[in-house]
Amino acid sequence: MTRRFAAAVAAVLAAAALVPAAPAHAAPAQRTVKIRSFDGVRITTHFFRAPGLKKGERRPVVMLGHGWAGRGETARKEGQLGYLLKAGYNVVTWNARGFGSEGAANVDDPRVEGRDMKRLITWIAKQPEVRLDKKGDPRLGMAGGSYGGAIQLVTAGLDGRVDAIVPSIAFNSLVDTLYTDGIFRAGWGTLLCTGGFLNGNKLAWQVQKGCVTGLASGQIPDDVERWFRQHGPDHLVQRIKIPTLVLQGTVDTLFTLREGVATYRTVKANGAPAKMIWFCGGHGRCATGAGPADHLEKATLAWFDRYLRGNRKADTGPGFEYIDQYGVYRGAPSYPLPxxxxxxxxxxxxxxxxxxxxxxxxxxxxxxxxxxxxxxxxxxxxxxxxxxxxxxxxxxxxxxxxxxxxxxxxxxxxxxxxxxxxxxxxxxxxxxxxxxxxxxxxxxxxxxxxxxxxxxxxxxxxxxxxxxxxxxxxxxxxxxxxxxxxxxxxxxxxxxxxxxxxxxxx
Known part of the structure; x- marks a missing residue:
């Protein structure tokens, strides 16, 4: 593989919120630790103290996940990390196992990455800046896109200490989206498999086997399919009863709108506050009207203001918003529309x-x-x-x-x-x-x-x-x-x- 092509793959994944910008130098309000997970693997974790935090003051924390093959955000004034800090939250980012941390990536497996998250939450609860609901239970939200969106669904389905989530361009069933009706989604599959081997990344053997057989034959081996099915997170979403804001892209050709619809409908049926926004973006290219650039940022902050800070006056807008090809957002109480x-x-x-x-x-x-x-x-x-x-x-x-x-x-x-x-x-x-x-x-x-x-x-x-x-x-x-x-x-x-x-x- 040429260096030019490798760099290009990294660039397209970054454009789809899969690979964030390269880490910057640590700021004084940041500390980085390596947290030992259930199997001894050490997860590189970054804690960012909320700006303006007074001595003894505690505030809610947001865990911000990164995309496939990426690394945890560390540029304090950029991206989601920047606006979450500006809004006054403590923020925790991390390098998922296999992607800048020890171990191999298991594609948000609840038995692996899910248990990593439980360890991180336990560590977060011990930080003096973090507001607690009770001992060992931080007031905690989660945000992030793609791989960092799906880990929210896994974690919220496993750990009752998560209070609100905003999964963006996440998958509901990895098998159904990568092998829709048994047909390999080869375009994105090629990019994801390539990105998974760049920059010193390490993948579990099942992922490697799925990549090789998918590209060679267009099929998924039975044992690999069973392994991916056990990941969900569809069966874990059935347990989610916390406020969930689903952000899904109308031009996302990897994790399509149906993935977000499935998550939204399940959480809503569980009786939890649920909202869904269809925006022009995601894994793909928006060649039509994109609408206001800060729309998702404002929606995310309003959601956390209401359900993480507990501000009952916060306006989270209609239960469903969607954008058409002209870049016009419209709202309705819920999806589907009449x-x-x-x-x-x-x-x-x-x-x-x-x-x-x-x-x-x-x-x-x-x-x-x-x-x-x-x-x-x-x-x-x-x-x-x-x-x-x-x-x-x-x-x-x-x-x-x-x-x-x-x-x-x-x-x-x-x-x-x-x-x-x-x-x-x-x-x-x-x-x-x-x-x-x-x-x-x-x-x-x-x-x-x-x-x-x-x-x-x-x-x-x-x-x-x-x-x-x-x-x-x-x-x-x-x-x-x-x-x-x-x-x-x-x-x-x-x-x-x-x-x-x-x-x-x-």
């Missing part, structure tokens, strides 16, 4: 496909994405396809919005050398030439000559529609987001799509 009909379409067509369909992609291997990285954008952004069955979607008679998952049913019959394979579905805005939300959804098919049907909810979107809208459903044989097509054959199909319309939020 229904307001649907846009329905159907179409037929045929596809001939083979492994050769990858060649147009390979010829672009040196193409630079808009982020300036030396690999093509298609590994993290779905793109309109030339080879496709196209089903035009009628425009509404007036202004409308869709906020949720379109439903697709495909009746098909085909023959292929490898009967079990996958097609993919995406919605293209022909006005802009972009795939809505950058998302493509796998459609597992069996092409054995029989008539068959596959029905799927497509990845959720938030999109404003007008009478001039020009959307089209595409059924395609290959996408850069997932494993390359590994079969060859033909298929005749009829596709029916229903796009839910909603009563727009205010």
């Amino acid at each position: 229904p307001a009909g649907s846009l329905d379409a159907r179409g037929t067509g045929s596809l001939a496909f083979s492994r050769a369909d990858v060649f147009p992609y390979l010829t672009r291997e040196q193409e630079k994405s808009q982020s300036g990285l030396p690999f093509p954008s298609y590994v993290m952004v779905a793109e309109p396809a030339k080879k496709a069955v196209n089903v035009p979607i009628p425009a509404p008679s007036g202004w409308a919005q869709t906020v949720g998952s379109p439903k697709l049913t495909v009746h098909y019959k085909g023959k292929a050398k490898r009967a079990k394979t996958a097609l993919f579905a995406q919605i293209v805005d022909r006005k802009t030439g972009r795939v809505v939300g950058n998302q493509a959804t796998p459609l597992p098919v069996v092409l054995d000559g029989r008539h068959r049907t596959v029905t799927r909810d497509l990845e959720a979107i938030a999109h404003t529609l007008t009478p001039n809208s020009d959307l089209v459903l595409q059924i395609i044989p290959i996408t850069g987001l997932f494993d390359w097509q590994r079969s060859a054959g033909t298929v005749d199909l009829e596709a029916k799509i229903s796009i839910p319309l909603t009563t727009p939020g205010t």
